[in-house]
Each structure stands twice: as structure tokens, then as C-alpha cells.
Amino acid sequence: MVGGSRQSTGTTRWWWIRHAPVPAPAGMILPRDVPAELDAGVEKALHGLRQNLPDPALYLASSLPRATISIAKLSHVPAQRLAAFDEQSFGSWTGSTHQFLWDSGDPIYRAFWADPAGTPPPEGESFAAQCARVGRAIEELGAMHQGMDLVVMAHAGTVRAALALALDLPPARVLRFVIDHLSLTRIVRLDGAWRVDQVNSRG
Secondary structure, three states: OOOOOOOOEEEEEEEEEEOOOOOOOOOEOOOOOOOOOHHHHHHHHHHHHHHHHOOOOOEEHHHHHHHHHHHHHOOOOEEEEEHHHHHOOHHHHHHOHHHHHOOOOHHHHHHHHOOOOOOOOOOOOOHHHHHHHHHHHHHHHHHOOOOEEEEEOOOOOOHHHHHHHHOOOOOHOOOOOOOOOOOOEEEEOOOOOOEEEEEEEEE
16 A cells, blocks of 8 residues: 655644546536546646645545546556545436436425435435445544545545534535535544644635
8 A cells, every 4th residue: 555644643634635527417416437527727727736735645536437537647646446435326316417306396306405414315325324434434544544644536525524524513514515626625633633724725
């Protein structure tokens, strides 16, 4: 496994990045296999991100192609792929747009919005379940790699889940955070306590 830079014994820094944009209709619930779109603008943004990342670091990514393709362009250091950092599964709604589902009058979809954090889509998982999944992985990896820098290419939901853990907030609250493509969110674990240094930074 790739090593990382050591701070003090009790300090572990998490560098969360949302993957590059994907070529899909606005509002689509993305299929698992959709790739990231790496045009000139994305290449420039990745170059800018690269200048702000620690070296060396442990590189991680979700198992979804849009994340693995993005991190491969971000760094020449091999990244470990972890399904624990995948985006929330929207089950049978995957591949549809939110507008289509709303216009269809689907009562299950409309009821979902009464509690979007706690309600699982049909054949999918709730955002609360994603938060629990991501949180467990963060705690396990943090214990294994204490004192290191961990750079993770993941998804908006994954980054929000990390914020829920760090800020001790219920899942419904962190859904209010905007997490843009190729934005950086930095969270520090310092002697057992969490500190959020930046959220959704683009520069």
C-alpha cells in the first residue's frame, strides 16, 4: 500500500474531492458505469488541485468509474478503490431524471421527499445508510493510517457523509451542503477530535 506524509502522531488529514463532471442530462440519477468527462477545462482544474495536495499521500477512490478515472488523471500514484466510498444507491430510479420521476406522479418518489435522508429508494439505500457506511470506513482507515494525508476521489453524497461524521450532524442536515465537481473539502482528525478546514473549495 502506498505510504502517506506524517504529521504529528495524532493528526490525520482527509482531502475529499468530488469527481469530474459526467456527460449526462441535468438531474439524472447516474448509473454506476457512467464515466467522467475529461475535457481541457477539467484537465486545468485537476492541475490546479494537484498543486494544493500533499505529497506524499495515500490515494483512495470510490469503485465507480467516474471517480477512478478522475483520480487517475489527478495523480500518477495508484489509488486504492473502495466500494465503501461509492455514491448512494438509488436502486430502480437509477438512470431516470428527477424531473421525469416527479412528472410521472410516482407516489413513492413524491413521498421520498418528505424524508430524503431516511427513506431508501426502491431497491436502493437511504442517505442515512450511506452515511453509516462511509463513517465506518473513515473510522477504520483513520485508525490504520493515523498521522497521514488521505486523498479521496468520491461523490457529493460521500463528502456530505464525511461532514456528517466530522460535525456530528444528522444526515438530513448535511444534505444542505453544496459539493461541486472537482471541489476540495478538507477534514482533520486531531487527537480524537474533528476539525473542518474547508468545504467545497474551488481554488
